[in-house]
Amino acid sequence: xxxxWKYSLLLIVAVFALTMGIFFLFYRFDxxxxxxxxxxxxxxxxxxxxxxxxxxxxxxxxxxxxxxTPQEIKEQKEDYxxxxxxxxxxxxxxxxxKNKSPFGSGTYRMTLVLPEKEKQ
Numbered sequence: 001x002x003x004x005w006k007y008s009l010l011l012i013v014a015v016f017a018l019t020m021g022i023f024f025l026f027y028r029f030d031x032x033x034x035x036x037x038x039x040x041x042x043x044x045x046x047x048x049x050x051x052x053x054x055x056x057x058x059x060x061x062x063x064x065x066x067x068x069t070p071q072e073i074k075e076q077k078e079d080y081x082x083x084x085x086x087x088x089x090x091x092x093x094x095x096x097x098k099n100k101s102p103f104g105s106g107t108y109r110m111t112l113v114l115p116e117k118e119k120q
Contacts, residue, residue, distance in 0.1 A: 040110055042084060049115040056110060058086040063107040064095060073109060 038045065038054055043061035047054060062085045063073075073080075085095075092102025 043109060044111045044113060046113045047115065049117060057088070059084050059110070060087065061109045063109070064093065065104055065106060067105055068107045073107070 038048065038052070040056070040059035043059055045054065045056070045059075061082050063080050063082045066080055068080065083095075090096055093104035093106055094100040094102045
């Protein structure tokens with residue numbers, strides 16, 4: 001009976017260690033938040049004419065507590081407060097302020113500058 005208990009414990013530890021190793025490899029090599037490559041700068045992403053993958057995770061232009069249409073942003077952009085945030089940087093709409101509610105609304109915007117030559 002004691003032998004079975006030791007093997008069960010050894011199996012559990014081995015499965016746990018293997019699982020943690022797999023999670024670490026996924027984080028290290030398949031993570032869109034830490035991937036290298038072209039990223040947006042102040043809400044503008046220049047997409048080169050290649051087949052690389054672009055993760056839209058960083059430098060989103062964010063307008064808190066207001067829902068805007070593209071036309072409103074185009075005409076009155078300077079009338080609204082905005083900041084640049086990364087997706088997942090904050091847990092809610094409070095932007096890190098503990099005194100505010102994490103619930104609310106806002107507008108996210110990113111401009112993509114695509115190559116002129118059409119490609120499929």
